[in-house]
Amino acid sequence: xxxxxxTVKANGITLAYRTWGPEDAPPVLLLHSRGTDxxxxxxxxxxxxxGVRPRRVYAPDLRGHGSSDWPGAGPDTYAYATMRDxxxxxxxxxxxxxxxxxxxxxxxxVAYLLAQQTPDLVRRLVLEDVPAPIPLDPPRPPAERPxxxxxxxxxxxxxxxxxxxxxxxxxxxxxxxxxxPTLLIGGGSRSLIPQDQIAVLAELIPGARLVTIDAxxxxxxxRPEEFLAVVEALLAE
Numbered sequence: 001x002x003x004x005x006x007t008v009k010a011n012g013i014t015l016a017y018r019t020w021g022p023e024d025a026p027p028v029l030l031l032h033s034r035g036t037d038x039x040x041x042x043x044x045x046x047x048x049x050x051g052v053r054p055r056r057v058y059a060p061d062l063r064g065h066g067s068s069d070w071p072g073a074g075p076d077t078y079a080y081a082t083m084r085d086x087x088x089x090x091x092x093x094x095x096x097x098x099x100x101x102x103x104x105x106x107x108x109x110v111a112y113l114l115a116q117q118t119p120d121l122v123r124r125l126v127l128e129d130v131p132a133p134i135p136l137d138p139p140r141p142p143a144e145r146p147x148x149x150x151x152x153x154x155x156x157x158x159x160x161x162x163x164x165x166x167x168x169x170x171x172x173x174x175x176x177x178x179x180x181p182t183l184l185i186g187g188g189s190r191s192l193i194p195q196d197q198i199a200v201l202a203e204l205i206p207g208a209r210l211v212t213i214d215a216x217x218x219x220x221x222x223r224p225e226e227f228l229a230v231v232e233a234l235l236a237e
Contacts, residue, residue, distance in 0.1 A: 004018075005017065005018055005067055006018070006019065007067075008090060008093045008094065010086055010089035010090040010092075010093050011082075011086045011088075011090075013068065013069040013071060014068065015063070015068045015069070015086060016038070016060065016061045016066055016068045017058055017059060017060035017090070018038045018042075018045070019056070019057060019058050019059070020046065020048075020049045020056075020057045021048070021049030021054055021055050021056040022049075022054055022056060023056060024056070025049070025054045025056040026053075026056065026100070027056045027058060027096050027098075027099040027100070028048055028056070028057045028058070028099065028100045028101075028102065028235070029057075029058050029059075029060075029087070029091070029096075029100070029102070030058070030102050030103075031059075031060070031062065031087065031102065031103040031108070031110055031111050032059070032061075032062065032065070032106075032107050033106050033107055034105060034152075034156075034157070035065070035152050036065070036151075037061040037062075037066030037067070037068075037151065038059030038061050039066070040059075041057075041059040041220075043221075044220050044224060044227070045057040045059060047228055048228075048232075053235075053236065055100075055235070058094070058096075058099075060087070060090055062083055062086070062087075062106070062107065062110065063077075063078070063082070063086055063156075064078055064153035064156035065151070065152045065153075066152070070152075070153035070156075071153075072155050073158070073159070077155065077159065078153075078155065078156045078160060079163070080106075080113055080163055080168075080171075081113060081168075083106075083110045084110050084113040084114050084117065087110060088114060088117070088118060088121070097121065098120075098122075098123050099121065099122065099123060100122075100123050100124040100125075100126075100235050101114065101115065102128065102231060103126070104129065104130075104220065105128070105129055105193075105217065106160060108127040108128055108129070108130030109130060111127060112125070112127060112130070112171075112205075113171065115177075115178045115180065115182075116171075116174040116175070116178055117177075119177060119178065119179055119180060122180050123180060124180060124181050124235055125178065125180055125182040125183070126183045126184075126185065126234060127182070127183070127184045127185070127201070128219055129185065129186060129187040129191055129198065130184070130193070130198065130201065131197040131198065131201070132172070132201040133167035133169075133171040133172050134172075134200070135165060135166050135167060136164060136165050139166075140161050140165055143158070143161060145157075172204070175201070175204035175205050176204070178205045178206070178208075181207070181237060182205050182207070182208040182209070183208070183209050183210075183231070183234045184201060184202045184205075184208055184210045185210075185211050185212075185213060185227065185230065185231075186198040186199075186210060186211070186212040187212075187214070187216050187217050187218070187219050188213065188214030188215065188216070189214065190215070190216035190217075191215075191217045192216075192217050193217060198210065213227065215227075
């Protein structure tokens with residue numbers, strides 16, 4: 001199985017990505033959380049391609065992460081909407097016009113923005129421990145950069161913190177545009193994400209289902225069997 005990182009030009013930058021599974025299998029896009037990269041999904045991807053219904057899995061590094069471009073600070077450089085546009089262009093560049101999309105945390109926010117803007121592109125949607133776009137109260141204070149090299153652009157941390165403190169109201173207003181079958185997975189009481197916000201998000205998305213797996217924020221890493229069971233059930237519909 002070829003899982004070496006590849007690159008593609010999308011939305012004016014270079015995105016690195018990994019892929020698994022037969023090229024003619026139904027595509028699944030996995031979007032990672034803040035501070036990680038596409039390799040975070042490796043154990044899940046390996047399971048998705050070896051099941052009864054194998055999938056073609058794609059796991060890009062979001063801009064400012066891993067081996068994708070780190071554009072640095074600038075207006076909208078790390079806007080969630082810019083990351084959404086990256087992923088839409090990524091799928092176009094690879095000739096993918098319909099995919100199941102699974103997003104964790106930051107990747108989940110990018111996924112729901114993609115589903116809002118281009119619902120025909122997303123066949124099924126899974127949002128893992130993703131908060132509703134509700135302003136933080138109190139706001140998250142400015143983070144202090146750790147010493148040494150980082151596997152992500154520090155400008156991305158600052159920009160995404162600002163958006164977490166004050167999300168664009170349009171994100172909330174357009175949740176009703178997400179019309180594909182949608183599953184939300186909450187991490188339960190051990191998660192750093194307020195679970196009542198995930199419940200609110202499930203109510204905003206028409207017909208969405210909410211499953212809680214008491215694993216904390218890293219559901220797919222901590223409880224992979226339970227995570228895969230509910231995800232594969234949705235993808236099989």
